[in-house]
Amino acid sequence: MAVNMKLVHDPIHGGIELDDFAVKLVDTPEFQRLRRITQLGLAFLVYPSARHTRFEHSLGTFHIARLIRERNPEIDEEAVYAALLHDLGHYPFSHTLECLFPRHEENTRFLIRHGEIGDVLMERFSLGEFLGLLKHPLVSGDIDADRMDYLVRDAYYTGVAYGLVDLERLIRNLRWDGERLILGEKGIMAGQNLLISRSMMYPTVYQHHTVRIASAMLCKAVELEGVELGELRKMDEVDLVARLRASERREVRELIGAIENRRLYKRVVWSGKELDEETIGELRKELESEFGHLALLDYPEKPRFEERNAFVEFNGEIKRLSEVSPVVRALVEAKESNWRWGVYARGDLVEKVRMFVSKRLK
Amino acid sequence: MAVNMKLVHDPIHGGIELDDFAVKLVDTPEFQRLRRITQLGLAFLVYPSARHTRFEHSLGTFHIARLIRERNPEIDEEAVYAALLHDLGHYPFSHTLECLFPRHEENTRFLIRHGEIGDVLMERFSLGEFLGLLKHPLVSGDIDADRMDYLVRDAYYTGVAYGLVDLERLIRNLRWDGERLILGEKGIMAGQNLLISRSMMYPTVYQHHTVRIASAMLCKAVELEGVELGELRKMDEVDLVARLRASERREVRELIGAIENRRLYKRVVWSGKELDEETIGELRKELESEFGHLALLDYPEKPRFEERNAFVEFNGEIKRLSEVSPVVRALVEAKESNWRWGVYARGDLVEKVRMFVSKRLK
Amino acid sequence: MAVNMKLVHDPIHGGIELDDFAVKLVDTPEFQRLRRITQLGLAFLVYPSARHTRFEHSLGTFHIARLIRERNPEIDEEAVYAALLHDLGHYPFSHTLECLFPRHEENTRFLIRHGEIGDVLMERFSLGEFLGLLKHPLVSGDIDADRMDYLVRDAYYTGVAYGLVDLERLIRNLRWDGERLILGEKGIMAGQNLLISRSMMYPTVYQHHTVRIASAMLCKAVELEGVELGELRKMDEVDLVARLRASERREVRELIGAIENRRLYKRVVWSGKELDEETIGELRKELESEFGHLALLDYPEKPRFEERNAFVEFNGEIKRLSEVSPVVRALVEAKESNWRWGVYARGDLVEKVRMFVSKRLK
Amino acid sequence: MAVNMKLVHDPIHGGIELDDFAVKLVDTPEFQRLRRITQLGLAFLVYPSARHTRFEHSLGTFHIARLIRERNPEIDEEAVYAALLHDLGHYPFSHTLECLFPRHEENTRFLIRHGEIGDVLMERFSLGEFLGLLKHPLVSGDIDADRMDYLVRDAYYTGVAYGLVDLERLIRNLRWDGERLILGEKGIMAGQNLLISRSMMYPTVYQHHTVRIASAMLCKAVELEGVELGELRKMDEVDLVARLRASERREVRELIGAIENRRLYKRVVWSGKELDEETIGELRKELESEFGHLALLDYPEKPRFEERNAFVEFNGEIKRLSEVSPVVRALVEAKESNWRWGVYARGDLVEKVRMFVSKRLK
CATH class of the missing domain: 1.10.3210.10 (Hypothetical protein af1432)
Known part of the structure; x- marks a missing residue:
């Protein structure tokens, strides 16, 4: 040393x-x-x-x-x-x-x-x-x-x-x-x-569905609390959690409490079938106006998994790894196969939200 | 399953x-x-x-x-x-x-x-x-x-x-x-x-000296903040840290800030030589009145390490493990050999505190 | 227990x-x-x-x-x-x-x-x-x-x-x-x-090229020694190695010695391009008559890697894993991509054998 | 690299x-x-x-x-x-x-x-x-x-x-x-x-009793086979095992066979009580003349475990580790506590050998 x-x-x-x-x-x-x-x-x-x-x-x-x-x-x-x-x-x-x-x-x-x-x-x-x-x-x-x-x-x-x-x-x-x-x-x-x-x-x-649910709940809590970027920039987890626990809004306190006590929302929808932008926007709005913070739409971006920057030397030439490896090629092609969007709701509301969503999306 | x-x-x-x-x-x-x-x-x-x-x-x-x-x-x-x-x-x-x-x-x-x-x-x-x-x-x-x-x-x-x-x-x-x-x-x-x-x-x-120093600083912060047992019983680390960070006392905020930014006190004394109860009490009081939260006496109990409850079956008889194993016996006998008490002080005060302590203990 | x-x-x-x-x-x-x-x-x-x-x-x-x-x-x-x-x-x-x-x-x-x-x-x-x-x-x-x-x-x-x-x-x-x-x-x-x-x-x-070379050498030694199936059935490695070391044929002793002292033959050809049965047979014969045990043709079977018997339950149905996993499908499809045949020769003969083979295969 | x-x-x-x-x-x-x-x-x-x-x-x-x-x-x-x-x-x-x-x-x-x-x-x-x-x-x-x-x-x-x-x-x-x-x-x-x-x-x-038994059996086999140092110097395990398997002496073949098929001798005596040189010599000779290769005396040297050459720097001085560590001291002092000598015999002879030995040693 x-x-x-x-x-x-x-x-x-x-x-x-x-x-x-x-x-x-x-x-x-x-x-x-x-x-x-x-x-x-x-x-x-x-x-x-x-x-x-x-x-x-x-x-x-x-x-x-x-x-x-x-x-x-x-x-x-x-x-x-x-x-x-x-x-x-x-x-x-x-x-x-x-x-x-x-x-x-x-x-x-x-x-x-x-x-x-x-x-x-x-x-x-x-x-x-x-x-x-x-x-x-x-x-x-x-x-x-x-x-x-x-x-x-x-x-x-x-x-x-x-x-x-x-x-x-x-x-x-x-x-x-x-x-x-x-x-x-x-x-x-x-x-x-x-x-x-x-x-x-x-x-x-990273994308385990339970993690996705808890994350959607946290996002909603932070949104409702109105935390601003200027505040968040230097916050650590103590700052944020203390802030949410002490929120003046009952919904925020409920959400953070539910996360911390692992009383997580349940999946109502879990689907790989895409929706168009408009439907997403409307569904989100309608869920919110009907159920407030008790039902959440989680529609993530499609994963980027191009692996375009993995370069290898193969028989003296520089190639992309995906050119050389059929398995990597399969990974890139299959990258969306695990993609899902979801609707989550508090346990007691699952049935009600399910009916609401299926009516909306039919 | x-x-x-x-x-x-x-x-x-x-x-x-x-x-x-x-x-x-x-x-x-x-x-x-x-x-x-x-x-x-x-x-x-x-x-x-x-x-x-x-x-x-x-x-x-x-x-x-x-x-x-x-x-x-x-x-x-x-x-x-x-x-x-x-x-x-x-x-x-x-x-x-x-x-x-x-x-x-x-x-x-x-x-x-x-x-x-x-x-x-x-x-x-x-x-x-x-x-x-x-x-x-x-x-x-x-x-x-x-x-x-x-x-x-x-x-x-x-x-x-x-x-x-x-x-x-x-x-x-x-x-x-x-x-x-x-x-x-x-x-x-x-x-x-x-x-x-x-x-x-x-x-x-567990008893690494740096951990001991940080722990003494946290104890002092909690003491100065006046956290009571009734409050502490259900607190988690978010509660406690948020409370200390938001303290009205500057000393408390300084202490928790120093721990979190790893600006820890330094060792002034690090000794295996025992002091009597009275000296300990006086030294603690005097350090406090002279340096406040900036110099800390850390005088831990002697370790209990009796291992009296490790029972083994040996040649058909039940024995204490220490009866059977000379190494365990050596461990029990040596249990105090790593015991140390210490005085810690903020970096800029180390020399001053050292002189103060050595005058007191001579 | x-x-x-x-x-x-x-x-x-x-x-x-x-x-x-x-x-x-x-x-x-x-x-x-x-x-x-x-x-x-x-x-x-x-x-x-x-x-x-x-x-x-x-x-x-x-x-x-x-x-x-x-x-x-x-x-x-x-x-x-x-x-x-x-x-x-x-x-x-x-x-x-x-x-x-x-x-x-x-x-x-x-x-x-x-x-x-x-x-x-x-x-x-x-x-x-x-x-x-x-x-x-x-x-x-x-x-x-x-x-x-x-x-x-x-x-x-x-x-x-x-x-x-x-x-x-x-x-x-x-x-x-x-x-x-x-x-x-x-x-x-x-x-x-x-x-x-x-x-x-x-x-x-398993198919590392050095392992392939040594294996081809051992096969040749056992072949030259004329070990018979009836003998081999119960042999362990001590029996076989002792037999080869004590062989009356110099070639056998040379081969086992070269393996044991890691003086392995070198690759002369290493190719993924298939040959027809007839060419394989002739090449083998010609190499043998020209170089004896000093040059070896190693033309392995294509790997079987069908994975037809990996069954999974997916959404309540029993499927083959390759139906469900694009990566497994890619593995099966690519199974031949690592397949190679080779010609190996004792170090001092590499150039000579290379010329011989390239003349034969042109 | x-x-x-x-x-x-x-x-x-x-x-x-x-x-x-x-x-x-x-x-x-x-x-x-x-x-x-x-x-x-x-x-x-x-x-x-x-x-x-x-x-x-x-x-x-x-x-x-x-x-x-x-x-x-x-x-x-x-x-x-x-x-x-x-x-x-x-x-x-x-x-x-x-x-x-x-x-x-x-x-x-x-x-x-x-x-x-x-x-x-x-x-x-x-x-x-x-x-x-x-x-x-x-x-x-x-x-x-x-x-x-x-x-x-x-x-x-x-x-x-x-x-x-x-x-x-x-x-x-x-x-x-x-x-x-x-x-x-x-x-x-x-x-x-x-x-x-x-x-x-x-x-x-290293000194597991089963390993000790098998080792004593191998020593006896090599001794009976009369392998000489000049031969052994360059032997590897194939050479030695092949030689013992092919021995002209039945006892040697029995011993190596018993080791290889894990039909090991059993402990008749397993004791930490020392014997004097003379008794050892006599016992060995008598066992041999009575039981031949079927009963073995294994009287190992006392372990050397002085650890005199483990030097450490402690508070600026060079010391032996045993001076600084009570546990190492205990190890050195206890070094003989696991020492055992044994007599081992083929399974069917255990009782007979036990009686023979106890008569000799009483």
């Missing part, structure tokens, strides 16, 4: 070494706040042990990014710190509130521009340059340090075996060609495995 | 099956509150990934207790539910606030007597009888379901290898003799290993 | 319990011989730690079969013992010598009919009936106890992550419908994962 | 990188022979999965040694190759035959002096110098690369949890002071754990 390295213990990677500059970044309030942002939002309602946070994941992503850069020293050193900060802007419960607010990447940029952490960064970089690096292939490709950490970590904390990925083989075989990470031939199987793993974690963990 | 079992996923035990009655107990607000009580309190400041909660641990303890009972059907069935509820009364951050308040066992009894969960229990038991079972050897021996779960779980979440324990061998070899769990000869090595593991987790995790 | 169970330690399953009858079967010379038949043949030349044997795998398959039967007591009890003995007939180095001899299943039947183990079996079964059970879906389906054990075990011993399979979820969700094992809806993802795992272990481990 | 590194897969360490010179050493017949020397001798009769060999262990020891040297570049580079070759001289079944022949270290020196591997070594070293390095603290201390590898590896392959050791923490905290490896304060707990682990692996695996 080089002098002045700080060592953080981590069950996934063993010891994660932080250099002085990384320590300074970690020691800002913005970064420490990530300790109070759970990695998987409300997934703990299905996988109780999934209580890990964006803090550990950020350290792990930094660690993998640095290992990749050690083998590819032409990669910008700054990109490794971008890996550390790539998730800085997550709202409480991670992706959950992206139903109401801009994606977290926007908030990452905001916090870097307006927080103490920006001052630290400016000791070494121009902020503009650094913000650009947040899209570096090291953390925003299809086979990147971000995914490599979260798949293994989420598998570890949920106990779901599908996220296991051969980190060592991937790290050994990723090569930087000046603008992309290319996976060498000996790493292709491991890369394919990473994409398969990801596709299996979606329905099993 | 028997009909009507509910399955909870857990990375330690795989699937944990809950029967209908266990589900009813788990579905009470008192039990769900455990999802918001971290197992290791402030240890996450050293082991960031240690974010697991009393909820998972309680389920895991129940699981192990049931496996032991499956091999020993003469054990009261109720004891298995006592295993499930044995940690119900933990305050926010688990043991941390036992510096100021009665031990959590008292609060477990209180919540059972005064919560919804008591109503559920009374469907099958008299409360008095049930409360007695909370001391059943299945969860309060030296080799019991409680320890067996927490050692393995804490090792898993911290990544510290010392807590690994051969659960299967222990479970296979525990035998109920009507009043005690006796470890058969083939399990002795595994039992010794459990006690060694526990002794190594203490300095490495 | 029931009375009279014998416990065998296993790193994959923990303790494997053997009832009295299983112990009797295991204690026969035929079964003990499996201790000296490595599970992965010559794969240890690439994965040095892959030294596990058919003995452990057979116990593990028995263990899983029994766990499945515990949840499906309508399955014949005999089938569990068939699981124990399903690999009894493997020759030294497992599948390797099936290049020259009948598949091992035939030898399993032979050993049961002509060994001590048959006498043990006849205490409880008619041999004819038992031999039929060797094709029971519990051990010869596409999602069966055999695969479930070997994928996890081979992953563990090679360190290749792809074979990891969620055994618990599979076992919990397999249901016997009287003639088939059906995977329930909650197990589909785990079943898909098993088939993916298997498909990835093939090129990575 | 540096250019020209060869990568060997290993489930314990992931990828083990071999430089060109290491590859040359590994590619000699003497080193490849280690593939056919099992690490734990006859322990597979109790732990069937313990089939790993000195080959993997040697690579793993080399790997750890190199990691330690990377942090301590003042260590002789040659010592790392000494780590690779430290077990070269093991006889078939590792320590088992040290009952009859000189310790394997002597044979390591012999093979280096008289094998192809010596020629390779002489490209870079003088042999005399190299032989001296086989005692380097990197591989012959009490906390060294050898132990660090074998404890973890033996735990992995047997499934016995006790050998788990925090390799990373040890490697990070070992410091070379010019003549010794000193464990830094942050590594003390991990070092203590290593010594505890080792002490627990002894009775559980």
Whole structure:
């Protein structure tokens, strides 16, 4: 260990070494706040042990990014710190509130521009340059340090075996060609495995229907409470939950109470058949005016799962992994097969809501 | 899986099956509150990934207790539910606030007597009888379901290898003799290993000096805020942290802010040399009047580590494990060797406090 | 543990319990011989730690079969013992010598009919009936106890992550419908994962080109030595290797020496382009007459990977897993994409053989 | 990975990188022979999965040694190759035959002096110098690369949890002071754990009574067969077993057959009470003349377990670990508590031998 390295213990990677500059970044309030942002939002309602946070994941992503850069020293050193900060802007419960607010990447940029952490960064970089690096292939490709950490970590904390990925083989075989990470031939199987793993974690963990229900309830609570983006930007989970618990609106208190005591709404509809925009809008409005916060329409976007940025070297040529692997091709083609929209309602209203919806949609 | 079992996923035990009655107990607000009580309190400041909660641990303890009972059907069935509820009364951050308040066992009894969960229990038991079972050897021996779960779980979440324990061998070899769990000869090595593991987790995790410092700071914050037992009994970590953050006292806000941003006090004294009661009292008072909340005396009790209740069968006789194992004997004898008391102060005051203390103690 | 169970330690399953009858079967010379038949043949030349044997795998398959039967007591009890003995007939180095001899299943039947183990079996079964059970879906389906054990075990011993399979979820969700094992809806993802795992272990481990080369060399040595089926049936690896080392033919001694000292032939051709039968036959003959044992043609069968026997319950209907899973469909369709034939030659002859072959095949 | 590194897969360490010179050493017949020397001798009769060999262990020891040297570049580079070759001289079944022949270290020196591997070594070293390095603290201390590898590896392959050791923490905290490896304060707990682990692996695996019985039987077979040191030096397990199976002496064939079919002798005496030299000699002779190869006296040396070479840095001073750790002290003091001598006899003779022995020893 080089002098002045700080060592953080981590069950996934063993010891994660932080250099002085990384320590300074970690020691800002913005970064420490990530300790109070759970990695998987409300997934703990299905996988109780999934209580890990964006803090550990950020350290792990930094660690993998640095290992990749050690083998590819032409990669910008700054990109490794971008890996550390790539998730800085997550709202409480991670992706959950992206139903109401801009994606977290926007908030990452905001916090870097307006927080103490920006001052630290400016000791070494121009902020503009650094913000650009947040899209570096090291953390925003299809086979990147971000995914490599979260798949293994989420598998570890949920106990779901599908996220296991051969980190060592991937790290050994990723090569930087000046603008992309290319996976060498000996790493292709491991890369394919990473994409398969990801596709299996979606329905099993990330989009588990119970998680979807609880998330829809939280979105509704936050919406009713009228939390504004300006407030949310710096909130952690304590702030948000305390605010909802103390709400003046009974509906908000009911929703957060139901989530916390795991008295979740039930599925009334669970369907893979698309609706047109107009129907969606009307149904939402009618459900709301009839049942208020007691029935919720959850109509998510179709998953993007293009995997266009997984590049491999095969017989001396650079190809997309999907060109080389029929299985990856099948994954991309099947990406919508697990997509579902739903209507959820409080247990005692399920039958009533079902009739209401079926009348509306017939 | 028997009909009507509910399955909870857990990375330690795989699937944990809950029967209908266990589900009813788990579905009470008192039990769900455990999802918001971290197992290791402030240890996450050293082991960031240690974010697991009393909820998972309680389920895991129940699981192990049931496996032991499956091999020993003469054990009261109720004891298995006592295993499930044995940690119900933990305050926010688990043991941390036992510096100021009665031990959590008292609060477990209180919540059972005064919560919804008591109503559920009374469907099958008299409360008095049930409360007695909370001391059943299945969860309060030296080799019991409680320890067996927490050692393995804490090792898993911290990544510290010392807590690994051969659960299967222990479970296979525990035998109920009507009043005690006796470890058969083939399990002795595994039992010794459990006690060694526990002794190594203490300095490495549970009593790590950084955790001790943060805990002393939290105790001081709660004390200054004047939180009362009546309030604390049902609080979870959101309640407590939100209360401290919103305190009217600047000192309280400073303390909780320093913990959350990991700007922790430093060690001024760290000593294994005992002080007498009077000196302790005076030193505490003087530090307080001179430095207020900026310097803290932390003088813990000596560890109890008698291991008097680890019974084994050896050459046909029932013995204490410490009689049979020189290593366990050494552990018991050495139990105070890691004991330390400390004085901690805010970084900028370390030198000043050091001089003050050394003058006082010379 | 029931009375009279014998416990065998296993790193994959923990303790494997053997009832009295299983112990009797295991204690026969035929079964003990499996201790000296490595599970992965010559794969240890690439994965040095892959030294596990058919003995452990057979116990593990028995263990899983029994766990499945515990949840499906309508399955014949005999089938569990068939699981124990399903690999009894493997020759030294497992599948390797099936290049020259009948598949091992035939030898399993032979050993049961002509060994001590048959006498043990006849205490409880008619041999004819038992031999039929060797094709029971519990051990010869596409999602069966055999695969479930070997994928996890081979992953563990090679360190290749792809074979990891969620055994618990599979076992919990397999249901016997009287003639088939059906995977329930909650197990589909785990079943898909098993088939993916298997498909990835093939090129990575089982058909690794270095293993193929060494296997071709061993086949040639055994052929030249003129070992006969009658001799091979009961041989273990000590017998075979000692025989080859002591051969009167220099070529045989050279071949076994080269394998054992890892001085393997090199690839001259490695191609996925099929040849017709006639060309294959001629090429083989010409290589042999020109280079003797120093150049080898390895033209394997196309892989069978139909997965026609993986049944799942999906929306209340029984379907083939490939109907439900686009990924499994892709695996089946791509099953030949990793198929290769090769010509291998001793290092100093590579160029000469290359010219010879290219002239022949142009 | 540096250019020209060869990568060997290993489930314990992931990828083990071999430089060109290491590859040359590994590619000699003497080193490849280690593939056919099992690490734990006859322990597979109790732990069937313990089939790993000195080959993997040697690579793993080399790997750890190199990691330690990377942090301590003042260590002789040659010592790392000494780590690779430290077990070269093991006889078939590792320590088992040290009952009859000189310790394997002597044979390591012999093979280096008289094998192809010596020629390779002489490209870079003088042999005399190299032989001296086989005692380097990197591989012959009490906390060294050898132990660090074998404890973890033996735990992995047997499934016995006790050998788990925090390799990373040890490697990070070992410091070379010019003549010794000193464990830094942050590594003390991990070092203590290593010594505890080792002490627990002894009775559980290495000296398990069944392993002792089988080993005594093998020693007797080899003795009766009259295998000579000159022959044994280069034998692998195939050579030895084939020789014993083909012996002209019926007793030898019986013994090897009984081991291979796991029809092991039973314990007649199993005692921790010492005998004097004379009694031992007489008893051995009398047993032999009365029962021949059917009753065996196994009187092992007392274990050496001084742990005098585990040095730690504690409060700025270099101490022995046993000075600092009461548990290690207890281990050393208790080192003889598991020592036992035994008399074993074929199953049908147990009673007769028991009477014979008790008459002799009364």
